[in-house]
Amino acid sequence: MTFHSGGCQCGAVRFRASKFGRASICHCRMCQKAYGSYVGALVTAHDLEWTRGAPAWFASSNRAKRGFCAQCGTPLSFKPDDSDFEVSCASFDDPRVVAPVLQVNPESKQPFFDTLSELPTRQAGAEPKQEAFLASVVNYQHPDHDTTNWPLNMDARK
Ligand SMILES: [Zn+2]
Numbered sequence: 001m002t003f004h005s006g007g008c009q010c011g012a013v014r015f016r017a018s019k020f021g022r023a024s025i026c027h028c029r030m031c032q033k034a035y036g037s038y039v040g041a042l043v044t045a046h047d048l049e050w051t052r053g054a055p056a057w058f059a060s061s062n063r064a065k066r067g068f069c070a071q072c073g074t075p076l077s078f079k080p081d082d083s084d085f086e087v088s089c090a091s092f093d094d095p096r097v098v099a100p101v102l103q104v105n106p107e108s109k110q111p112f113f114d115t116l117s118e119l120p121t122r123q124a125g126a127e128p129k130q131e132a133f134l135a136s137v138v139n140y141q142h143p144d145h146d147t148t149n150w151p152l153n154m155d156a157r158k
């Protein structure tokens, strides 16, 4: 049995699972709001374990709740009242293990979604100020693997 791990941006909540359904991207308006993005990407994790901390929950309807990290806000889970936990695909340490294979709720798809990958890409050297900013960044995000001692540098994150 191979477990795949993941967690939120700050590392306060971590999970693992080994048995998955089909990963999908959902275009519904609730996922758009919950993720602050054009789709939510979710996969059912039949044997999900929260290995560090636990999500906070928002009941987004009478039939389901949505889990997120109360410290950093990362969307982590969708839990229908009659089935197993779903986990946000991009919160896995290696999102490739749960690559999406299906789109759902296309009636709410944003009209520009299908052409997003055709947008022009900013080339290196085009915006020196932005590159200088990125070069100065110290990353406080939890690394893409389990850790025994975390969080680090909490004072610096305030
Ligand atoms: Zn967090």
Ligand SMILES: [Zn+2]
Pocket (backbone or CB within 6 Å): 026, 027, 028, 029, 030, 031, 032, 040, 105
């Ligand atoms: Zn949705």
